Amino acid sequence: MTKIATWNVNSLNVRLEHVIDWVKIHNPDILCLQETKQTNDKFSHEAFDSIGYKSYHNGQKTYNGVAIISNKELQNVGSDIPGFSDPQKRIIHGLYPSRSLGLIHVVSAYVPNGQSLDSEKFKYKVSWLEAFNTWVKSSYGKSDHHILTGDFNIAPRDIDCHDPEAWKGNILVSQIERDLFDAIIDIGFDDSFRVLNKDIQKFSWWDYRMAGFRRNLGMRIDHILTSHSLKENLTTAYIDEDPRKLERPSDHTPVITEFR
DNA sequence: ATGGCGACGCAACGTCGA
Numbered sequence: 001m002t003k004i005a006t007w008n009v010n011s012l013n014v015r016l017e018h019v020i021d022w023v024k025i026h027n028p029d030i031l032c033l034q035e036t037k038q039t040n041d042k043f044s045h046e047a048f049d050s051i052g053y054k055s056y057h058n059g060q061k062t063y064n065g066v067a068i069i070s071n072k073e074l075q076n077v078g079s080d081i082p083g084f085s086d087p088q089k090r091i092i093h094g095l096y097p098s099r100s101l102g103l104i105h106v107v108s109a110y111v112p113n114g115q116s117l118d119s120e121k122f123k124y125k126v127s128w129l130e131a132f133n134t135w136v137k138s139s140y141g142k143s144d145h146h147i148l149t150g151d152f153n154i155a156p157r158d159i160d161c162h163d164p165e166a167w168k169g170n171i172l173v174s175q176i177e178r179d180l181f182d183a184i185i186d187i188g189f190d191d192s193f194r195v196l197n198k199d200i201q202k203f204s205w206w207d208y209r210m211a212g213f214r215r216n217l218g219m220r221i222d223h224i225l226t227s228h229s230l231k232e233n234l235t236t237a238y239i240d241e242d243p244r245k246l247e248r249p250s251d252h253t254p255v256i257t258e259f260r
Numbered sequence: 261a262t263g264g265c266g267a268c269g270c271a272a273c274g275t276c277g278a
């Protein structure tokens with residue numbers, strides 16, 4: 001069994017203890033992190049070494065930053081979308097050598113937020129996702145399996161939003177973003193949570209404001225997309241709400257998928 | 261729901277996130 005998880009930690013400076021505690025309890029094979037908000041020299045490889053994990057980080061000050069924590073050494077680690085020049089640190093990826101499944105290409109992605117549909121940041125989100133799609137399409141099939149994880153900042157369907165009527169015309173739920181998400185799926189991926197939980201409404205993020213978590217005003221915007229090659233191997237997919245209940249939590253919580 | 265939170269940089273409060 002292989003367990004892979006993704007978690008937007010909203011600053012690893014603040015959340016390192018939560019992450020280490022979570023890894024010790026859940027023992028994932030791979031944990032992908034987003035929004036580390038720290039430069040590579042601040043990233044504590046030692047903290048992960050001490051619990052038996054390799055760690056790979058692509059970060060910057062204040063914003064963005066992504067990492068992969070792995071119980072096996074990754075091969076061919078990269079930290080960009082080839083051909084897409086971007087000063088924002090939103091990608092880290094590598095090959096995970098699975099004993100029984102071969103090489104799994106694992107991506108930890110922090111997709112731009114977009115701010116609002118009429119903003120320059122939304123144009124950046126669209127062009128970023130188009131470049132991401134082109135890259136994923138060109139690399140598809142070059143490894144035995146592919147897993148795209150991260151904070152996609154897209155709620156794929158109305159069921160993934162606590163109040164689709166109130167959010168209509170907003171970022172995270174717009175048809176433009178959902179079409180871009182579906183275009184990635186169409187390359188040959190499954191939304192592993194949705195495949196294994198057909199009609200269940202679960203969220204991975206809740207606004208800090210308005211007592212969002214207590215009132216369950218959430219969205220499912222963090223995803224683990226698995227290549228069709230893994231579809232028959234998928235066993236379990238779930239969202240662990242417990243870290244969101246801790247003191248000083250991230251506004252996101254871990255999303256987990258397991259496969260044989 | 262359009263805030264009301266929280267992280268950050270920096271030492272007051274503006275910017276950003278989703």
